[in-house]
Amino acid sequence: MKATISALALSVLAAFFSPANAASTTNYNYTAGGLLASVDGPRLDVTDVTTFEYDASGNISSVIDAIGQRTQYSNYNKFGLPELVTEPNGRTATLSYTEEGWLATVNWAGKIRRHEYNESGDLTKTTYPGGSWVQYLYDPARRLVGQDDSSGKRIRFALDSMGNRVQSTILNVAGTAAEASTTTKFDELGRAISETDRNGRVTKFEYDVVGNLVSITSPKGYKTQFTYDTLNRRITSTDALGGLTRYEYNAADQITKVVDAKGSQTTYVYDYNGNITKLVSADTGTTTRTFDEAANLIKSVDARGVTTEFVYDRLNRLFQKKYPASPSENMTFGYYTQSGSNIGRLALTSGNYGTTGYEHDRHSNLQVEWYKPANQTTTYSRQYAYNANNQLLSEQTSNLKTSYERNAAGDVIAIKVDIDGTSQYIAQEITYRGAGRVDSMQLGNGTSAQNYYDKDLRLERQRTGTATVANSVDANGNVVSITASSLGIGNTSYKYDALDRVIEERAGNILKSYAWDPVGNRTQRLTKNASTGALIDTQALGYSPNSNLLTSINGAPVASDPAGNLLQGKGQRYTYDSAGRLNAVYSAANVKIAEFKYNHLGQRIEKRVLANSSPEITYYEYGQQGQLTTLRKVDTTGKKIGQSSWVWFDGRPLAQVNFKYDASGTAKTHILYLQNDHLDTPRRAVGDNGSTMWRWTSDAFGVGDPDNAIGIDSAGNIVTDLPLRFPGQIADQHTALHYNHFRDYDPDTGRYIQSDPVGLAGGINTYGYAYGNPLKYVDPDGRYAFLVPLFAATIRITATDLLIGGSIGTGAYGANVIYSNAKRPPTGSIPINESPWSGDHGKIKDSLDLGGSDSVYIDPDGNVWPQHPDGSWSNEGPASSYTGSGKPSGRRGKDRDKSRGCD
Structure with missing residues (x-):
């Protein structure tokens, strides 16, 4: 038996799609008994057939993918459930069930997870x-009203008669007192109309007669309003300053046009x-894309005319990334086919940067x-070890090992480094609050x-030694003052506009004021003497009238290429590779100063300084969450010059280890x-004797040179280089920019180059940094800004873990309320594998009890949207609440769990 199903009835939608795009076809073959025998995928260039085998009782016994990898199911019980699963790599899972047929234990190669149930199941x-x-x-x-875990996290819920959660409370470790709580009021239709935190800050929500969210009012009284068409699609959004954004749709409810408050389209x-086959942006010009029958992107042409081609294997895994005009930049990807636990995983990648390889345990x-590195003989490696819960215990390079000691609940309680055989603790006696936040x-x-935290678990004070x-913060969570005189960096106060953008900061006797256009382009910075009002400095930024392209700085013109990449700044000239990454910087005299290379994950992996009398090379290494772990400097012969490595804990750098x-x-x-400050940005470095050896004082946007060599440790060492800046940023002295993973940030203009x-999935202004509020938001990979988790006490719980994460702003809960069980995720939502939460895909799916093929999207506010079997969608709350740190792991192509559909 064979059935052919087209993706869409194109005869109906022909008016909206290019006639060049024919329907894809998937063929389903069945046995004589009506069991699915094989699925022949839509691709025409390869054989992409998945085959199914069954036992004598009709239970599925094997699934064989398109390259012959076999997953086996056996030992079926009376409920028709398998008790043994064998993966292609040989790893087995033994499953047992209760008398009722409920899953009792799962034994994955010796690691056993147990489940218990009440009488109701x-x-x-x-x-x-x-x-x-x-x-x-x-x-x-049978309604969930609380959850505890072995590390002391405790949460309780109060429900009304309709089952609405009217209060969520985080308890202390002892369970005797509240550490944070949120109270929500609902109307008679079960829609949230207000949310109040423990400090009395209230966010309000209003709806139209059909239940669409029409306004959100922040605790400070600033209102954002929305309107909808007759199909309940959002067509306008008006911010608190009157900025209007418009949306248009086609008959398939897909956005066809976005017009921002400036008029840019x-x-x-x-x-x-x-799939988006053509994108026309006022900022980046015209981009065209071509997809194969399986919706794989196979060709892209940007506004510069640069063509990128993609080749995939039969499992739709990327095999080659090619640049026909610049073949030296091509990348290749290889996968394990016979190596035990590695079968099916990415084995190595290669390109102009060199070769990278990976190995996984069972x-x-x-x-x-x-x-x-390319043209080098040295190989740099990093090994990882884990405990029974697959939590990291150590990571090790040739000269440095970092170990994490954990208690029975899995919490890190001490961190130790081993430097060339000598051990030393970086931190010990780590304690936590009831919400899992670090206490001391x-x-x-x-x-x-x-x-020290306030009543809503907002970090309000940090003390290290005698330094505090x-x-x-104000009602909207904006930082209004930072008192840090004991660090030698002074006290600073801040003011904001109705969109929570920084408009004024005062540090000592220096007053800076900022002006913004309707879409978040900073137009002016005035620096004055706070006492006399005397003008010290002026910066005026000019922009194209129809886009966000920077056109002038203090009247001096600057240019961008057709794809929107800035070509000049700070008296220098920039060039870009085929992927649009900054690959070289030149002096005003057109002398190449430095050049850069990037790996397959988009990470800068090599820098060559050419303008010095002694050229040098810097190699970058990263951890599994994309954090910088090591910088190695060598000369052009490979001889070692220096090394800096970082010890990380819970998303923050704790220590820097220097090798000279x-x-x-x-x-x-x-x-x-x-x-570090509340953003986890390093502000002071202290030696073994407690002396301050380095300090960085900056304005809100990161302007300010660090104070180097201001102290010595007991061995007479000084600090001349500590490049970490805002989260995810690495200061580069040769570009005067901060490298920020996928982009480069200019602190002087407060925007990306x-x-x-x-695109717009990262915000309405595609050059803006942190929504004009770098004191509140961070952007670790240069694509998505989100609230610092320590700002919040938003509470989230699921059926498989205690999850307490950071708030993502007053608008997030409104989205949670209005879009729950909505027709679709809100405008601007993107697949999770294209978001910073890609590396957390498996964890999120497990928490929501989703299957590998279930679609999951992340909306602009950072909420998780799974699609259910009936086609409906639901908002399952902030993605930050599904990870222990409240922070995204980043898009980690090499370690996403493909068994959970994380590709």
Whole structure:
């Protein structure tokens, strides 16, 4: 039996899609007994057939993918459920069930997870292989009213008669007092009309007669309003300053045009599969894309005329990325076919940057990654070790090992480094609050560190030794003052407009004021003497009237290429590679100063400084969450010059380990302990004797040179280079920019020099940084800004874990309310694999009990939107609430769990 199903009835939608795009066809073959025998995928260039085999009882026994990888199911019980699963890599899962047929245990290659239930079949407890557990509490109506875990996180819910959650409370570790709470009021239709935090800050929501959200009023009284067409599609959004954004749609409910408050337009053309085949942007010009029958992007042409071609294997895995006009920039990807636990995983990639390889253990954990630079003989590698719960225990390079000691619940309680055989603790006695937030620790130099939170778990004060930093926030969560005189960086106050953009800051006797256009382009910065009002400096930024392109700085013209990449600035000239990445910087005299290379993940991996009398090369290494872990400097012969490595904990850098090599190659090492601000930006570095050795004072946008070599440690070391800036940023002295993963940030103008690679999904202004509020938002990879998790006490719970994450702003909850079980995710939502939360895809799907083929989107506010079997969508709350740190792991192509549909 064979059935042919086209993707869409194109005869109906022909008016909206290019006639060049024919329907894709998937063929389904069945056995004589009506069982699915094979699925022949839509691609015509390869054989993409998946085959199914069955036992004598009709139970599926094997699934064989298009390249012959076999997954086996056996030992079926009386419920028709398999008790043994064998993956292509040989890893087995043994499953047991209760008498009722509920899953009781899962034994993955010796790691056992156990589930317990009440008489009604509600999951009451999950115990993980390492002994940690999560427990669920229900009321007599079987509604979830609480959750505890073995690390002391406790949460309780109060529900009304309709089941609406009217109060969510985070308890302390003892369970005796509230640490944070949120109270929500609902109308008679079950729609949230207000949300109040424990400090009395109220966010209000209004709806039209059919339930569309028509306004959100922030705690400070600023209102954002929305209108809809007769199909309940949002067609306008008006901000608190009257800025109007318009949206237009086609008959398939796809956005075809966005017009921002400045009048700049972005238009989209789609194929039958919903892929954007043509994008016309006022910022980046015209981009065309071609997709194959399986919706794989196979060709892209940007506004510069640069063509990129993509080649995929039979499993639709990227095999080649080619640039016909610049073949030296091509990349290739290889996958394991016979290597035990690695079967099916990415084995290596190669390009002009060199070669990178990966190895995984039998539990899918990344075990080894290595990098061999092009035209070099040295290979740099990093090894990882994990506990029974697959939590990181250590990472190790040739000269540095970082170990994480954990308690029975899996929480990190101490961090130790081993430098060439000598061990030293970086932090010990780490304690936590009830919400899982760090309370205190003892640093390796003998200094104690303590965090203090307000009634809604907002970080309000940090103390390290005798140095204290205190933050005050307004009702909207904007930082209005930072008191840090004990750090030697002074006290600063801030003011904001109705869109929460910084409009004024005062540090000592310096007053800076900022002006913005309707879409977030900064137009002016005035620097004055705060006492006399005397003007010290003026910066005026000019823009194209129909786009966000920067055209002048203080009247001096600057140019961009057709794709919107800035070509000049700071007296220098920039050039870009075929992927649109900054690949070289030239002096005003057209002398090449430095050049850069990037790997397959878009990470800068090599920098060559050419203008010095002694040219040098810097190699960059990153951790599994995309954080910078090591910078290695060598000369052109490969001889070591220096190395800086970082110890990270919970998304923040704790210490920097410096290696300085002499002529014989012997290293002198020393450790710096970092004190970070509320953004996790390093502001002070302290030596082993407690002396301040480095300090960075900046304005709100990162303008300010660090104070180097201001102190010495007990061995006489000084600090001349600590490049970490805002989260995800690395200061580059040769470009005077901050490298920010996918883009480069200019702190002087407060904007990126390239347009956002994800387009409007990253915000209405594709050059803006942190929505004009870098004191509140961070953008670790240069694509999506989000709220600092420590700002919030938004509470989230799921059926499989206790998840307490950071608030993503007053608009997020409104979206959560109005779009719950809506027809579709809101405008600007993107697939999770294209978002910073891609690396958390498997965890999020597991938490929501989703299958590998279920679609998951992330909306502009950072909420998770899964699609259900009936085609409906629901808002499942902030993505930040599904990870322990509240921060995204980033798009990690090499370690996403493909078994969970994370491709």
